[in-house]
Amino acid sequence: MRDANANERTALTTGTGGADSFEISPKDLQKLMDCRKLEAVKYLNEKYGGVVGLCRLLKTSPQDGLHEDDFSKRINTFGANVIPQQRAKTFLRLMWEALQDLTLIVLIVAAFISLALSLYIKYGQAPTFDESEGQAGWIEGLAILIAVFVVVFVVALNDWQKERQFRGLQNKIESEHTFFVIRKGDTKQIPVKEIVVGDVCQVKYGDLLPADGIVIQCNDLKIDESSLTGESDQVRKSETKDPVLLSGTHVMEGSGKMVVTAVGPNSQAGIIFALLSSEQKEKSKTKKNDKKGKKNINKVPSANSDAYQMKSKENKTKTESDTEQTSKPKKKPRRKEQSVLQAKLTKLAIQIGYVGTCVAIATVLILIIKFSVHTFAQNKEPWQTGKHLKQIVNYIITGVTVLVVAVPEGLPLAVTLSLAYSVKRMMKDNNLVRHLDACETMGNATAICSDKTGTLTTNRMxxxxxxxxxxxxxxxxxxxxxxxxxxxxxxxxxxxxxxxxxxxxxxxxxxxxxxxxxxxxxxxxxxxxxxxxxxxxxxxxxxxxxxxxxxxxxxxxxxxxxxxxxxxxxxxxxxxxxxxxxxxxxxxxxxxxxxxxxxxxxxxxxxxxxxxxxxxxxxxxxxxxxxxxxxxxxxxxxxxxxxxxxxxxxxxxxxxxxxxxxxxxxxxxxxxDPVRPEVPAAIRQCQKAGITVRMVTGDNVNTARSIAMKCGIIQPGENFLVIEGKEFNRRIRDKATGKVRQDLFDQVWINLRVLARSSPQDKYTLVSGIINSRAAPSRQVVAVTGDGTNDGPALKRADVGFAMGIAGTDVAKEASDIILTDDNFSTCFLDDSPLKAIQMLWVNLIMDTLASLALATEQPSVELLDRAPYGRTQPLISRQMAKNILGHSLYQLGVIFFLLFYVQLIMEVDNVSG
The missing domain is CATH 3.40.1110.10 (Calcium-transporting ATPase, cytoplasmic domain N)
Incomplete structure (x- = not known):
């Protein structure tokens, strides 16, 4: 028996390993992977003699995996397990996109008109007014262009740095994504990108499949294929009924082994990526030429791939052809809503924009009417294109400037830069941030629903x-x-x-x-x-x-x-x-x-x-x-x-x-499972900052209560609630319908500190109910930690989802916003105008932006934890802030009016604004 196995292994590893050394081609494997369920079983048995015959053609062993050390020939034949990234945008492209801002376009047009008029005044006609205005008039237009250039440059530079940062982040996430394979009879954990066709992989609960494959052996294996088919039901896999496993799908239950048949661009994840890239190109072509775009849609090389076939076969409600489906614009699914601060800033910017627009239009109309009445009605001056048009353009520039000054463009820039800067700092604290807005949202969290095992405890059992x-x-x-x-x-x-x-x-x-x-x-x-x-x-x-x-x-x-x-x-x-x-x-x-x-x-x-x-x-x-x-x-x-x-x-x-x-x-x-030594202090800091920490665990109520006491989540003498999942559901659900009632939920969650013997569905219900609740003075901002596959819905529902980098499954990491690379709870917590247009623009666009940069990169202090978090509905501008703004505005207006109307008389000068 041993000799037979040795002969089989020798046969498997012989050959040159080139394209001709394999008796099966990537196209043959693609045909196999296009089959489904019993059709795949029949095709596999008739064409290749079952999975054992397929392994023989791939020169691998179902038991011991690959025996070779050099995989270059295998990669040359079947490809590497790397999906090519889209080309990064160039810096000039980013500058061009930054220039698409309507306000900047208006400023550029106004600047060029100002330059043209100043040149026309100087060279186009005889001077009929102050010559110094024509000689120095070009300075204002040029200064506006310089200000616009600085803003465009800073925005483009920020976008360029952000793109580089996220590419690096993506590479880091991919490099840390590993999978168990069997090579030379030993089980090894290797980076996903090193997996090749012919590898025998161990598949287990919680895995995100990194490649396509055929089941060799499995135990109660269930796969979530909704990312490909849209079907929410889990698909049971087996050697005799449905042996096809697809990359990008999630293992929800069971375990098993598979032989890899397609990697990288040839796998289902790679094909879908290629299709998405093709669709983006086709959409851009469609904008230029609608008819041409519709014709080119049919030229997508992978249109017959499984990504389309699965949708047409299994989603029976869809009757449109592949061409019709791809030609229709598809909405990109949003991961979740805007962060709390982003939503408040958007609302504030819209309100300021409305007010600024009205004030700007009113300013321009008042100035033009005043100028017209004074010049043409009172002084009876004839129309002089150079002089009068120049004045009207100045009024328009003033109006645009009022609008520009009104919009706080430095604030969004400050927020973006601050978050990007925070990502770098948090990396040093074992926080791998997957979404920028999570940094800001976590800073205002009012509630944390934490797992016990591995998060509050050492996970050294x-x-x-x-x-x-x-x-x-x-x-x-x-x-x-x-x-x-x-x-x-x-x-x-x-x-x-x-x-x-x-x-x-x-x-x-x-x-x-x-x-x-x-x-x-x-x-x-x-x-x-x-x-x-x-x-x-x-x-x-x-x-x-x-x-x-x-x-x-x-x-x-x-x-x-x-x-x-x-x-x-x-x-x-x-x-x-x-x-x-x-x-x-x-x-x-x-x-x-x-x-x-x-x-x-x-x-x-x-x-x-x-x-x-x-x-x-x-x-x-x-x-x-x-x-x-x-x-x-x-x-x-x-x-x-x-x-x-x-x-x-x-x-x-x-x-x-x-x-x-x-x-x-x-x-x-x-x-x-001992409590981490740093956890009690971290929880005290959270409580001091006004953050409520709740423990959600699968352990029984006595174990959970004991750990919660050791952590400091509950204190003797406090009014707290410790219940099990079954009792939790009994209290919050309507007895007749079985559905969650918010009024009943609000009676439970405020004092709830420990939820024991809970399921992932209980965690989702708790998170969703707290977010929707209006029982607290201001709506809650909720952070959640999770590590299991079924924690995915709760991680997505939360304002910030933390996945465990060590114990967390691939599904949990994918659903999260931040990955705790050390699984540690403590890492979770850090006529003449008084001002010329160019003067206002300089203050607003340049000085505000530089001030924003300083604000964004300021180091956080320990005292930050003493500040209570802001609720979801708490206004961005508080009463105290409004009083300060109003007081400063009145004071500054008073000083400006005094300088404008009285200093000129006191100092006996002709023009104080010069």
Whole structure:
């Protein structure tokens, strides 16, 4: 057998590796990936002899993956897993876009008219008025052009820096996106861009698939393909019904392995990217030539790709052709609304714009009417084009200047620069900002809904207590202290009934703790196995993933994971192992192994006594309690053991609820996850700044309350509410319809501090309800932390979503605004006018902009945390600010009027404005 495997591996790695060395081409693979469900299974079996035959053609092994070290020939044939970025805009292009501002265009036109008139006055006709005006008249026009150039240059420079920054940010995000592959029989975590066609990838819950592939083996694998098909239902994948996996889709449940068949531009994500780029080009062509654009739409090279076929096949409501779909302008989906400050600034700018426009028009009309009456009606002067038109243009420039001065263009620039500058600073504090506006919004957050595990705690979990053989151990006992038959079942349960990507690795430095890789709860259980002197690796070697008969992966509803294996010595007998939240597992148990290694009945009263005597005391110490149980299923007529499940035929493995009845409890393990030392101080700072911190966790209410007390989220004597998700829903939902009622919700959320045993849907309901609530004096600005796939909706709904950089799934990171690269909560918190037109423009456009730059780059002080956050509906200009503005305006107007009308008489000068 070993020789056969060796010969197979040798055959897989032979060949030159060039385009001709592979017996399958990218086009052949594309045809395969265009098939769906049973059609794909049929095509795969008939054309290639199943997935094993496909792997042979790709020169890879379904078990051991690729064996080669040089992937250049494979990349030359099938491409690299990199989607080409669109070309960056040049600096001149950005300057041209900045010039499209209507106000700047009006200023430029006015400046050129002013220059033309000054030249006409000087050279075009005989001087009939002050010659110095014609000689110096060009200065005003030139000064306006210089001011406009400075503004355009600063805006373009800011946009250029922002684009460079976000390209760097995108590259950083992509470089940190890794995936598990099998190469030379070893599981490795490599950057996504290094994945090649032929790689065997391990797929698990929470992954964002980086390439297209075919399922080799899977366990209860469900995929969210809504990003491609628009269908919200999860798609169940299997080797025999639907083996096609597509890049850009999300793994919602289960695990498995796939062989990569398309990467980069040839994958579905790459094809869609190419289509979007083509559509953008076609839209730009359509603007120039409508007919030409419609013809060119049909020339898109990937129009027959899966991106179109999936939509036409699966979205049956759409009857338009591909050409019609692409020719219609599509609205770009907005991620979320404007940030709180942006919304306030937009509203203020519109209001100022209306007022400024009215004042500007009134100013121009009054000046022109006054000039006309004085010049033509009173002085009876004849029309002189150079002189009189020049004066009218000056009035128009004054009106435009009033409008320009009225609009606070320096403020949006200051906000943008400040946020961009903040992004750089936050990178040093382990905050990876994905959306600029999140920096500003987080600065005004009034409520934070935080996870417990890994955010408030260290996520370095350790088993510290256990209940085995009807005895509660306050420490981890030695193997000799425990009943051997029970321990054998517990060790087998933990080793097999965990993700095989969860493992303990030797420490990087001597005498340090082992490195925990994968799910930290499972790592703590594996540590328990090690601490009693057993080896989980030996059991996994004996029971490879391919030998597991059925796997029910963990999800947030059942809060447990189960695995079925077929016994080696009895093919008619199955073992079902279950582990999960202790109270959930205990409810499923009808038997318990006692101190004599014998199963005894486990009644409801026994369950309650165990909960009171063991589970609640453990939880009261802040421990996470994990229940370990099993069931033996035998196809027979009778059994020696009373706790075996006897069936006449193989059970329906899809009926999970029925299978999880009548389990036998093996033990309870208490896992400690210490609070991060810096968290209590960070929460005190938040509370001092007026920010309410709420903990949302899947742990039971006793564990959650204990951790909340240690963190400082709740304090003795305070009026706070700690409830579980089920009670939370009972209080906020209408009894008749089951829908959330805002009035009921408002009675709960204000005092709510801890939501235990909650689901991601509960978190979404909490976040959405707080944002919509008007019970507080000003509407709340909510920040949320999350790490799971199902946290995506809550992260998107929140004003600011924080994803965990270490423990977070790809789906959570994609839905977030900011990624905490160290998973640490503490990183979340930081006639003649008195003024010539050019003088006003200089003050407004140049000095204001420079002042904005100074404001944007000012370092935050610690005292900033003493300021209470601004609510969603709190006005941008407070009463105190309005008083200051009014007082300063009246004072400055008084000084200007005094200088204009009295100093001229007192000082006996002709013109004080010169």
């Amino acid at each position: 350790t088993a510290v207590q256990c209940f085995v053989g009807n005895k509660h151990y306050k420490r981890i006992p030695t193997a000799s202290e425990l009943p051997e038959s029970i321990i054998n079942l517990i060790v087998m349960n933990i080793s097999i009934n965990s993700g095989y990507t969860s493992k303990l690795l030797p420490p990087d430095i001597p005498n340090a703790l082992p490195k925990q890789v994968g799910n930290k709860t499972e790592c703590a259980l594996l540590g328990f196995v090690k601490s009693i002197g057993r080896s989980y690796e030996d059991i996994r070697t004996q029971w490879s993933e391919e030998r597991l008969y059925k796997v029910y992966t963990f999800n947030s509803i059942r809060k447990s994971m189960s695995t079925v294996i077929k016994e080696s010595d009895n093919p008619m007998s199955f073992l079902l192992f279950t582990k999960g939240a202790s109270e959930m597992v205990v409810k499923c148990c009808s038997w318990m192994m006692d101190e004599q290694n014998k199963p005894r009945p486990f009644s409801l009263q026994d369950q309650e006594r165990l909960t009171e005597a063991v589970i609640e005391p453990m939880a009261g110490e802040g421990l996470r309690t994990i229940g370990i149980a099993y069931k033996k299923i035998t196809i027979a007529t009778n059994s020696k053991s009373p706790n075996d499940m006897i069936v006449q035929s193989e059970p329906n493995w899809d009926d999970e609820e029925h299978l999880l009845e009548g389990l036998t409890l093996l033990g309870i393990i208490g896992i400690e």
